[in-house]
Amino acid sequence: xxxxxxxxxxxxxxxxxxxxxxxxxxxxxxxxxxxxxxxxxxxxxxxxxxxxxxxxxxxxxxxxxxxxxxxxxxxxxxxxxxxxxxxxxxxxxxxxxxxxxxxxxxxxxxxxxxxxxxxxxxxxxxxxxxxxxxxxxxxxxxxxxxxxxxxxxxxxxxxxxxxxxxxxxxxxxxxxxxxxxxxxxxxxxxxxxxxxxxxxxxxxxxxxxxxxxxxxxxxxxxxxxxxxxxxxxxxxxxxxxxxxxxxxxxxxxxxxxxxxxxxxxxxxxxxxxxxxxxxxxxxxxxxxxxxxxxxxxxxxxxxxxxxxxxxxxxxxxxxxxxxxxxxxxxxxxxxxxxxxxxxxxxxxxxxxxxxxxxxxxxxxxxxxxxxxxxxxxxxxxxxxxxxxxxxxxxxxxxxxxxxxxxxxxxxxxxxxxxxxxxxxxxxxxxxxxxxxxxxxxxxxxxxx
Numbered sequence: 105x106x107x108x109x110x111x112x113x114x115x116x117x118x119x120x121x122x123x124x125x126x127x128x129x130x131x132x133x134x135x136x137x138x139x140x141x142x143x144x145x146x147x148x149x150x151x152x153x154x155x156x157x158x159x160x161x162x163x164x165x166x167x168x169x170x171x172x173x174x175x176x177x178x179x180x181x182x183x184x185x186x187x188x189x190x191x192x193x194x195x196x197x198x199x200x201x202x203x204x205x206x207x208x209x210x211x212x213x214x215x216x217x218x219x220x221x222x223x224x225x226x227x228x229x230x231x232x233x234x235x236x237x238x239x240x241x242x243x244x245x246x247x248x249x250x251x252x253x254x255x256x257x258x259x260x261x262x263x264x265x266x267x268x269x270x271x272x273x274x275x276x277x278x279x280x281x282x283x284x285x286x287x288x289x290x291x292x293x294x295x296x297x298x299x300x301x302x303x304x305x306x307x308x309x310x311x312x313x314x315x316x317x318x319x320x321x322x323x324x325x326x327x328x329x330x331x332x333x334x335x336x337x338x339x340x341x342x343x344x345x346x347x348x349x350x351x352x353x354x355x356x357x358x359x360x361x362x363x364x365x366x367x368x369x370x371x372x373x374x375x376x377x378x379x380x381x382x383x384x385x386x387x388x389x390x391x392x393x394x395x396x397x398x399x400x401x402x403x404x405x406x407x408x409x410x411x412x413x414x415x416x417x418x419x420x421x422x423x424x425x426x427x428x429x430x431x432x433x434x435x436x437x438x439x440x441x442x443x444x445x446x447x448x449x450x451x452x453x454x455x456x457x458x459x460x461x462x463x464x465x466x467x468x469x470x471x472x473x474x475x476x477x478x479x480x481x482x483x484x485x486x487x488x489x490x491x492x493x494x495x496x497x498x499x500x501x502x503x504x505x506x507x508x509x510x511x512x513x514x515x516x517x518x519x520x521x522x523x524x525x526x527x528x529x530x531x532x533x534x535x536x537x538x539x540x541x542x543x544x545x546x547x548x549x550x551x552x
């Protein structure tokens with residue numbers, strides 16, 4: 105009897121130890137990545153080599169559980185895994201579970217994803233919501249600058265989760281490399297791992313479809329450009345930790361991409377990999393995006409039939425009154441705006457981050473429709489001080505927020521012939537700071 109008790113105790117100890125080891129293998133995630141009608145990408149990071157697998161099923165149909173393939177995480181890939189789920193049903197919400205080493209990793213928050221519906225030629229476009237944010241700083245005292253911590257009001261993440269967006273656009277500075285980070289691949293990976301593992305971030309990762317571009321702080325040093333010596337490593341690190349469906353083109357590397365959700369198409373730009381130094385001569389050769397990427401964007405805009413065409417960049421895209429980096433400083437800006445007008449491209453709306461304040465810029469033009477740039481910043485980083493820009497005539501009155509961490513929200517709704525987008529700014533307390541509605545019909549060139 106005593107031997108049986110010892111055996112039972114030993115077996116229980118083994119189970120407990122195995123469970124504890126299994127628990128410790130999860131570093132960060134899981135995260136939901138891009139989503140199409142029949143496939144979705146999931147992501148996770150472990151603490152050391154381990155096999156990861158996902159079990160998933162349509163909501164309300166637990167009897168239809170399916171399993172993904174097993175992926176082994178390795179040190180070479182920073183112990184990250186990208187797991188593709190295919191043969192899914194369009195327009196379906198799914199629940200999922202994570203298994204590491206064959207053992208269930210229980211999460212204290214919902215894990216779910218969705219596939220896009222097949223609405224074309226059948227129904228009106230579905231309504232959906234998009235969260236937008238930039239400048240996500242997570243403190244690490246050992247490597248931070250002395251003094252007051254730069255990251256604060258992390259409860260902003262909880263307020264964002266409460267809004268349950270369908271997708272989230274990360275507009276750059278999604279992590280902040282420190283001096284100790286940007287001179288080595290290990291440093292780049294450490295910073296991404298540290299930020300991605302932030303506890304308050306995990307619920308958001310688990311149920312929202314995430315798409316990302318970068319700006320300087322998650323690319324390299326402050327104001328980094330194409331001369332950054334670890335640019336290729338920075339790009340590979342970005343690919344390890346994000347799950348965009350595409351990155352650049354075969355001929356032109358970078359993080360730029362295009363994707364659709366309902367009747368909206370998003371054109372996500374790379375403002376760093378091909379960028380000229382800020383102090384380069386102000387000639388037509390000075391570039392933010394590079395000739396190849398700019399041509400890609402022009403082609404993409406003309407080929408798109410989307411109701412709204414959202415162009416997202418790390419820096420402000422339209423602001424004529426600024427005292428920091430901005431697209432309007434480049435001849436490319438004039439080329440792109442002229443192209444949009446000449447080609448009579450409908451439905452263009454710009455998104456940007458970087459500035460550590462939020463605002464909506466509107467460039468009115470009697471010969472064309474008004475162009476908007478919705479800047480959303482910061483999510484948790486320190487606030488800016490745009491005192492010299494307080495009287496910016498291009499700003500939509502009442503949309504400047506420079507005293508509270510915040511995030512943006514975009515609500516797309518309406519019948520096919522009467523679509524609209526409502527832009528919102530929410531602060532870390534859950535307060536709606538401002539809202540602005542734009543009808544699709546307002547973003548059409550005047551008839552000759």
